[in-house]
Amino acid sequence: xxxxxxxxxxxxxxxxxxxxxxxxxxxxxxxxxxxxxxxxxxxxxxxxxxxxxxxxxxxxxxxxxxxxxxxxxxxxxxxxxxxxxxxxxxxxxxxxxxxxxxxxxxxxxxxxxxxxxxxxxxxxxxxxxxxxxxxxxxxxxxxxxxxxxxxxxxxxxxxxxxxxxxxxxxxxxxxxxxxxxxxxxxxxxxxxxxxxxxxxxxxxxxxxxxxxxxxxxxxxxxxxxxxxxxxxxxxxxxxxxxxxxxxxxxxxxxxxxxxxxxxxxxxxxxxxxxxxxxxxxxxxxxxxxxxxxxxxxxxxxxxxxxxxxxxxxxxxxxxxxxxxxxxxxxxxxxxxxxxxxxxxxxxxxxxxxxxxxxxxxxxxxxxxxxxxxxxxxxxxxxxxxxxxxxxxxxxxxxxxxxxxxxxxxxxxxxxxxxxxxxxxxxxxxxxxxxxxxxxxxxxxxxxxxxxxxxxxxxxxxxxxxxxxxxxxxxxxxxxxxxxxxxxxxxxxxxxxxxxxxxxxxxxxxxxxxxxxxxxxxxxxxxxxxxxxxxxxxxxxxxxxxxxxxxxxxxxxxxxxxxxxxxxxxxxxxxxxxxxxxxxxxxxxxxxxxxxxxxxxxxxxxxxxxxxxxxxxxxxxxxxxxxxx
Numbered sequence: 001x002x003x004x005x006x007x008x009x010x011x012x013x014x015x016x017x018x019x020x021x022x023x024x025x026x027x028x029x030x031x032x033x034x035x036x037x038x039x040x041x042x043x044x045x046x047x048x049x050x051x052x053x054x055x056x057x058x059x060x061x062x063x064x065x066x067x068x069x070x071x072x073x074x075x076x077x078x079x080x081x082x083x084x085x086x087x088x089x090x091x092x093x094x095x096x097x098x099x100x101x102x103x104x105x106x107x108x109x110x111x112x113x114x115x116x117x118x119x120x121x122x123x124x125x126x127x128x129x130x131x132x133x134x135x136x137x138x139x140x141x142x143x144x145x146x147x148x149x150x151x152x153x154x155x156x157x158x159x160x161x162x163x164x165x166x167x168x169x170x171x172x173x174x175x176x177x178x179x180x181x182x183x184x185x186x187x188x189x190x191x192x193x194x195x196x197x198x199x200x201x202x203x204x205x206x207x208x209x210x211x212x213x214x215x216x217x218x219x220x221x222x223x224x225x226x227x228x229x230x231x232x233x234x235x236x237x238x239x240x241x242x243x244x245x246x247x248x249x250x251x252x253x254x255x256x257x258x259x260x261x262x263x264x265x266x267x268x269x270x271x272x273x274x275x276x277x278x279x280x281x282x283x284x285x286x287x288x289x290x291x292x293x294x295x296x297x298x299x300x301x302x303x304x305x306x307x308x309x310x311x312x313x314x315x316x317x318x319x320x321x322x323x324x325x326x327x328x329x330x331x332x333x334x335x336x337x338x339x340x341x342x343x344x345x346x347x348x349x350x351x352x353x354x355x356x357x358x359x360x361x362x363x364x365x366x367x368x369x370x371x372x373x374x375x376x377x378x379x380x381x382x383x384x385x386x387x388x389x390x391x392x393x394x395x396x397x398x399x400x401x402x403x404x405x406x407x408x409x410x411x412x413x414x415x416x417x418x419x420x421x422x423x424x425x426x427x428x429x430x431x432x433x434x435x436x437x438x439x440x441x442x443x444x445x446x447x448x449x450x451x452x453x454x455x456x457x458x459x460x461x462x463x464x465x466x467x468x469x470x471x472x473x474x475x476x477x478x479x480x481x482x483x484x485x486x487x488x489x490x491x492x493x494x495x496x497x498x499x500x501x502x503x504x505x506x507x508x509x510x511x512x513x514x515x516x517x518x519x520x521x522x523x524x525x526x527x528x529x530x531x532x533x534x535x536x537x538x539x540x541x542x543x544x545x546x547x548x549x550x551x552x553x554x555x556x557x558x559x560x561x562x563x564x565x566x567x568x569x570x571x572x573x574x575x576x577x578x579x580x581x582x583x584x585x586x587x588x589x590x591x592x593x594x595x596x597x598x599x600x601x602x603x604x605x606x607x608x609x610x611x612x613x614x615x616x617x618x619x620x621x622x623x624x625x626x627x628x
Contacts, residue, residue: 006064007504010047014039014067015497015506015549022541025584028360029542030486033493040500041073067500075499076492080458081188085135085181085491086483087461091446092138093482094468095439099431101130105146114154120231123147123161124168124223131172132179132215133443137484140169140588141354141421148350148423148595157236162592163606164226164234169588170578171222174215177208177457178447179577182543184457185491186573189498189551190565199555199565208451211570214621218574221617225610233606237384237597244348248379248386248403254284255317256329259306263325271298279320280390281312284376284405296374311378311388348378349411350423352594353400355486355587357419365392373414375406383583384599399583401594416481423595432473439473490544498548511556523563523628527571528619530554534575535611539585547576567622574618580607 014036021032044066051063076082095101104126112118123143131139147165151158173180177187187205194202238247259265265273270283286293286300287307293300307329312320320326353359359367364377380387380394381401387394401423404411415422446464450457468474474482501507514533518526530550538546550572558568579585582603583593589603622628 004509005505006047007044007067008506008509010043010064011040011067011500011504011506014043014500018494018497018545019541022545023584028355028486029545030489030493033490033545035493037073037076037493037496040067040496041070043067067504068496072499072503073496074492076495079188079492079495080456081181081185081495082488082491084178084184084458084461086488087458087465088135088178088181088184089138089483089487090465090468090474090479091443091461092134092142093478094465094473095134095443096138096142097432097474097478098436098439099433100436100440101142102146102431105143105150108146109150109153112150112154114156116154116156116160116231117227119150119154119156119161120164120227123150123165124171124226127165127168128172128219128223129175131169132175132212133447135178136169136173136180137487137587137591139172140166140591143169144352144421144423144591144595151240155240157238157240159237159596159598160231160234162596163589163598163602164230166586166588166592167222167226167230167580167607167610168219170580170586171215171219173577174218174574175212176215176447177206177210177450178461179215180543181487181491182547182577183573185495185544186547186551186569186576189495189548190555190569192499193502193552193555194565195559198559201566202555202569206573208447208457211574214570214574214618214625217621218578218614218617221613222610225613230606230610233609235602237599237602244350244403248381248388254309254311254378256307256309257317257321257326258329259302259304259308260325260327261304263302263304265302265324265326266304268302269298270300270302273302273324279312280316280392281310281320282376282378282391284309284311284378296371298371311376347408347411348403348405350381350595351402351404351411351414352421352423352591353396353398353402354419354421355398355484355590357396357398359396359419360398361395363393363395367396373406374410375404375414377402377404379403381594381597383593384597399590399593421591435471435473438471439468442467442471442473487544490542494542494545494548497545498552501549502552507552508556510553511560514553514557515560523561524619524623526557526561527563527568527622527628528615530557530568531571531575531615531618534572535579535581535615538576538579539581539611543576543579543586547572550576564627567626567628570622570626571618574614578611578614580610580614582607 018032018036021027022029044064048063108122108126112122127139127143143165147161148158151161173183177183183206190202191205196203283297286297288303310317321328359369364370370376377391380391382397411422414420442464446460449455449460465479469476469479514529515526518529521529534546534550537550551569554568554572555565558565579589580603583589583598583600
């Protein structure tokens, strides 16, 4: 084994710090990735500066070589993987804006009815192939509202369908090169580090359908597991209620009060009277005679006889009644139907906080959520926990599900903003249905050009993105909204880490250690071990970060064994693309965490057997199709 040089030691220190930050997320993962990039660039100058300072007092320390050059350090921003993923986001959004997925969702509902087996089969059967051609993260964001509606209309708990939705999107992501950003990133890293004489089939990265057969096998295996085993392991965390107020158990937190004739609140604005007090209360709506007022309510002047629908708990209500001249309207239990006023359209809907949202790490009050979106948050579900008190001060996290009351216009504005995923279908008048054949044709053209010609995937994808704008599937300004910029920054930030591991010999050292630890095992077993190590790592940190770390290790392990580097790189790629055991292992798992009401342990219970099954199926499938 090669010795641990100072350069390797510094790289390992950066990797360890990155792993801790990725796993604990004190800051968003894209910010951590930027920190990694900067650390790689400044590590050598800083260390050598310290060494020079020690030299002046008689302590001699060897200087270290740069971990990456300046060009290598910022190469992630010009990487073909980064640009390809960016273009794929644009292509996915172009398809989404035609409304074709909503059409599919309606046909699914008509076919499945109230049969859970049909619902599960339809969800997996639609999302898997869709995720092969539309980025699987985007596919789940598109399908989530329809699957939630499918569950409610069919009397099935959403919990029973949403984990399968996430898992099936990962199955589909293994079907093609463009199914997930992980595949594209692994392809570029492998092409950069591969020796054409040792791994000629890696010199140009993966082709479009190079591993489709293996992906199809895993999709069938995963579908069979969900249908015959997984469905019985998934708990029914959310009862199949048709009413969202019942689903969020709001019956004790919603009430209606009347302003009495002698109330001191009369003549004050709503903002002055209630929202600036210390009471934990939100005004949901104001009823005055036969008129119903929604957001913005803050400037409304309170009059005697006004009826307020409030979100508050019983103890706070008692205090409020004592000091504010209000009286509870007797025998009133507000439900979803009563909150949807006939005189001014409004609705209740679940909204999921997405990765990269500017409200992550902030509170509702700190982000001015109510004022920005003219929407009232009635409750927050975080995994299996429901929060219905002191909502304004709760720090929001990725995957939180907000129960929101707002007008369709406000909800549509939230839906257009990529920070949020509206977990319910809304009436959108802006679908460009006449562009459906064009958008689908552009995606198929991108796939065909990349698969059948010598044109690189990044060129085909950029051409397709441009085609979406030229043909009117997307407006120019919508291109920027389509891109998940946190993913782009993450890719650009972590790519130099793989280069540093390769440049310094850190990847070779880890690979030699892995091979030495498994010295008594045949290459096939070492291949399986590489899959398991990558899968465990991916379930703790970002899938893109794990593929950057493990592709060089897998490649070097194959070289040390005299095995097929392509097979080892493919094992890493598939392990990083299929993280089933935790909600943080893959973005799609986070998307369904809140809407499904899941607990962390649910992913372990359902995902661990599937992860083990995939470890075996992937290893044997690679051996059968590509050799070891």
